Amino acid sequence: MQNLSEQLPAKIKTVWRISALIVFVCGLIVWAILAWVIGHFDWPSWLNYPAGILVVGGFALELTLVPYRYRFWRYQLTATDVEIESGFIFHQQTAVPISRIQNVTLQAGPLFQLFGLQTVEVETAATSHEIAGVLPATAEQLKQQLMALAQQEDLDES
Amino acid sequence: MKAKHLHPAALLYFGYHSLKEGLVWLFAILAFNFSDKLTRWALWLGLAVSVLLVGSAILKYLCFRYEINEREVVLYSGIIFRRQTHIAYEKIQTLQTHQWFYLRPFGLLSLQIETSGHSSDEAEAILPVVSHQVLAEIRAYRDVAKNGAPDSLAKSAEELTEKQAGGAHYRIKARDLNLYALTSLGVVPLLIGIWVIYDRVTEVLPQKYVDSTAATLAHQSVLFLLGLAVFLLAFSLLVSYLMVVNRYFHFEVRQEKQQVITSKGFLQQNNVTASLAKIQAVVCSQSFLRQSLRLATVQIVIASKTADEEKDDNLVLLPVLNQGQALSRAHEFIDWLPPTAQGLELVDxxxxxxxxxxxxxxxxxxxxxxxxxxxxxxxxxxxxxxxxxxxxxxxxTNTGVGLASNDVLLAQKGHLLTRKLYLIPKAKVQSLSQKQTPWMKKAGLSHLIIRVRAGNRAERVEVRYLPMDKVSGIYEWYKRGADQ
Structure with a gap:
């Protein structure tokens, strides 16, 4: 497998870290509630440890994996297809020919909006594939290109 | 044409469905009274429910109308929430009919129209009881719609007429049907089914009946219990055998006007018309049992639900053939299909x-x-x-991939003692992935994931631990000609 040309914008790393932080805070709240329940209802107190390890360890792991995730997440758009690549342990590369694409969706959650990023989702007759986090200009260009190419194809064929 | 009601016999159909829905309520009323005699209020309630059921069936019949014009089929249904379904002829993937034996003398059948829309598991349109003329009418309109539109797979006019004259045809022989039924592993789901029913019944029945039955059984000898088990197994085998024979009785398939038409069934005759251009893939499958007898089944994968109960969503093209002949026979029906699986390379x-x-x-x-x-x-x-x-x-030993030609991808898997060979035209592969771990990279191995449309969902064919160069070769092949 050859690495694809385009990387996600570097600020996606910040978004990932922030979302990891949000998950961590939520985890902490759940842990606090658990600790209170344990004290109040005389549940076995050792339950605190696995919960704590899960919350703190999960957060630490998530943070450490951010640079790796960033490094291996790549995409590429040519005249005939979209390619998406991700993962280090399970390294996967997918080709979606533009002639198979049925529709393209752009979306952005609150965090993505704050950082000016967008998710591009391409859908075929069978599956959907996502490029998570590109700059709006890139997203727009991607969409334009996909739609222009898709319009040339006979959509009734599939 | 003005919108028409269904044949009056459809009242029975709606009545049957109302009854099926209402049975739960009647049963619930009964269950509350299990220990006592039927009290008066229960009787009244039962009567009220029955009237409601009959009434709703009649209302449903009155509200259900259909219209067939040059462009589309329109269905009107719903009592409170009015529904209108429009289906253009060009979008029809399959036409399916079911005909129960008792409706045969009257020339009535149930018609199911399927498109590739994937909003629900049901067919887009079901006309429960209509006459043969309606089917003929829809078919004629559809043929006109199809031949008018440019079809990339349509051949020249001469070739087309030649195809029509000598269209491929296959009819199952009694011996083959027998063999097919005997080697079907349908008894396994059947036994599970019996167990599920038993489980449900014990849940619904009051505990005292369950206990007393268990007590009676516990007092029997081991021999009796063993006999009972053997009897149950033999009975299930027989039922499964009869079910398969019933379903594939007089199985027949023919090619006509760029369509394959299959018909089968004893008690209920089932007829499916599928357009050749809409075929997403062909699957040649063999369970270990059929493999040892050198038998194979050929199925076609279509982008609509064909509701074949035995085998997921796929439509059976040729139920049972000698494995050497299976593909060459199927090739007679489907042009692009290679006559052999040559090119398939098994994993090392x-x-x-x-x-x-x-x-x-x-x-x-x-x-x-x-x-x-x-x-x-x-x-x-x-x-x-x-x-x-x-x-x-x-x-x-049964995993492998290969290219049969420049247009057809072969992928074979041996999942749970059943070998499946997928033959997929390049144009129908929706997306393709290669996947590997760092350790696999070192060993020079890679997985290949092929996604095709099957029924109302995506079928993901993952062929694992293939040689890396083979996989990247296929990946490049897919990218290269994807626009053709």
Whole structure:
């Protein structure tokens, strides 16, 4: 497998870290509630440890994996297809020919909006594939290109 | 044409469906009174429910109308929430009819129209009871719509007429049907079904009946219980055999005007018309049992639900054939299909070993855990190890990929002792992935994931532990000609 040309914008790393932080805070709240329940209802107190390890360890792991995730997440758009690549342990590369694409969706959650990023989702007759986090200009260009190419194809064929 | 009502016999159809829905309520009323005699209010309630059911059936019939014009079929339905379904002829993927034996003398049938829309599991349109003329009318309109539109797969006019004249045809022989039914592993789901029904019944029945039955059984001799088990098994086998014979009775398939038409069934005759251009893939499958008898089944994958109860969503093209002939016979019906599986390359020793390991290792760990924690009875779990070895070995020796031509991809898997060979035209592969771990990269291996549309969902065919260069070759092949 050859690495694809385009990387996600570097600020996606910040978004990932922030979302990891949000998950961590939520985890902490759940842990606090658990600790209170344990004290109040005389549940076995050792339950605190696995919960704590899960919350703190999960957060630490998530943070450490951010640079790796960033490094291996790549995409590429040519005249005939979209390619998406991700993962280090399970390294996967997918080709979606533009002639198979049925529709393209752009979306952005609150965090993505704050950082000016967008998710591009391409859908075929069978599956959907996502490029998570590109700059709006890139997203727009991607969409334009996909739609222009898709319009040339006979959509009734599939 | 003005919108019409269905044939009056459809009242029975709606009545039957109302009854099926209402039976739960009637049963609930009955269950509340199980210990007592029927009280008066229960009787009144039962009567009220019955009237409601009959009334709703009649209302449903009155509200259901259909219209057939040059452009589309329109369905009007719903009592409170009015629904209008429009189906353009060009979008029809399959036309399916069901005809119960008692409706045959009257020339009535149930018609199902399917498109590739994937909003629900049901067919887009069901006309429960209509006459043969309606079917003929829709078919005629559809043929006009299809031939008017440019069709990339349509051949020249001469070739088309030649096809029509000598269209391929296959009819199952009695011996083959018998063999097919005998080798069907349908008894396994049937036994599970019996167990589920038993489970439900014991849940619904009051506890005292269950207990007394259990007590009666417990007093019987071992011989009697063994006899009962054997009887149940033999009975299930017989039922499964009869079910398959009933479903595939007089199985027939023919090619006509770029369509394949299959018909089958004894008590209920089932007829499916599918357009050749809409075929997403062809699957040639063999369970280990049929493989040992050198028999194979050919199915076609279509982008709509064809509601074939035995085998997921796929439509059976040729139920049972000698494995050497299967593809060459299927080729007569489907032009692009290669007559043999030439080009398929099975995984090598490295891949076989890893597939075996993946099957064996989790089982071994589970069995070891069971044996340690529940010694000595847990050690019985070690008995599954030979089975896991067999499954893993089977999977390993039956996995492979290849290119049959520049347009057809071959992929074979051996999942749970059933070998499946997928033959997929390049134009119908929706997306393709290659996947590997760092360790696989070192060993020069890679997985290949092929996604095609099947029924109302995506079928993901993952062929594992293939040589890396083979996989990247196929990946490049797919990208290269994707726009053709």
């Amino acid at each position: 020793g490295r891949g076989r070993w890893r597939i075996l390991r993946n099957s064996l290792l989790p089982t071994a760990i589970a069995a070891a855990t069971c044996s340690t924690f529940w010694w000595p009875y847990g050690a019985w779990s070690l008995a599954v190890l030979p089975l896991a070895t067999w499954i893993g070995y089977y999977a390993g």
